[in-house]
Amino acid sequence: MSETVLLVGGGGREHAIARSLADSDATLYACAGNRNPGIVDLTDGFETLEITNTTAVVSYAEDVDATLAVVGPEAPLAAGIVDALEDAGIYAFGPFESDARIETDKAFQRRFMQNHDIPGCPDFETFEDVEDACAYIDEYDGDLAVKPAGLTGGKGVKVIGDQVTTEGAKEYLRDSDYDRVVLEERLVGEEFTVQALVANGQLRVTPAIQDHKRAYEGDEGPNTGGMGSYSDASLELPFMTEDDYHEAVDVLKATVDALDDYRGVLYGQFMLTADGVTVIEFNARFGDPEAMNTLPVLTTDFLDVLVAARDGDDLPKLTFESRATVCKYGVPAGYPTDPESGAKLRIDEQSAGDATLFYASVDERDDGIYTTTSRSFAVVGLGETISEAEKIAEEALSVAGEEGLHMRHDIGTKSLIQRRIDHMKELRN
Ligand code: AMP
């Protein structure tokens, strides 16, 4: 039977999902708050709607007779989109609202790890009172990471000794109106992501990726949703060993075992420290940009995974092309603190050369494509080595039109990778 898939979300990650399903035996529809021209091109129908409005999404899913749904971003998961689709008899690949708390509630996430003895949990405390949290900051011997418990688009965390001073952290808490915060030990090391596709008690893991959270080159500036990312031709990254990768996979396995019948993507963000692999956070969905590294090298039909998940079958084994990938984002000037939205994008898709172009949070109108307040587009290069992939991505960036946009040209470069390797070597000595 041919499937009809509804894709929920309109960013770069969802463009990558759409592309990975485009050659499968499925009719594809999508809905999002912004009209993403890349997704529009790959689908039989695209509806602009508020994707946290579960009634509207279910209604569109019913209109198109969807036999499956895939949810990209966290906001609709937090709004209970999977529960709502399930109630309407439509299987969605993504966690129910209560399971999505592994991402949407960082206090829940840490307590969950503690209660289930999941390895890699840092020291932490949770607070509901700002002054209690400030007192803890004063008492604590060492640096802390200050994390609002709820969703902040990856932009809410402040690390003492890195982005803020002790006084700055307290000021941040007093000035913001977060009702719950987590304070946890500052982890020092190199960050990496491992994502797993999960259903029917099984998980299938994907290669490690390193994202770049900071807005500016050299890892300076404010945190963003992610400026770009790379993966190697092997499962691990140049600064880590195969054992480190497997340690991360073991954390994901223990988490899936502890979560009762989780389904969807389980995304682990890890810090490789001198003492091993530690969990920075879990997400309940593909990473963005990470989906743009993973899906282009996935040779298993993604639709087969979705269908097996829905039908209660064994998930197919995943296979990947042994190719390195480098993804670089173009974001509006001023992003993330003061992004200039509403600028007309001049992207020449044909000039992407050997790279693949993914549209992100842009909006297609009658007279062109416009930026929003979030990331605009990404280019992804594939190569035998990270350097080769980087050159392909970089060439595409320069022709995609940089006017009014900002990008990190250092992502995936030899010198940056060498810095990561040296950093880990230094910590492990
Ligand atoms: P998150 O929103 O949890 O992904 O955090 C955003 C960023 O804050 C991460 O990518 C890390 O760079 C940093 N971060 C979060 N938790 C910690 C921690 N315990 N120690 C050091 N850095 C952290």
Ligand code: GLY
């Ligand atoms: N790349 C980080 C995230 O998707 O949250």
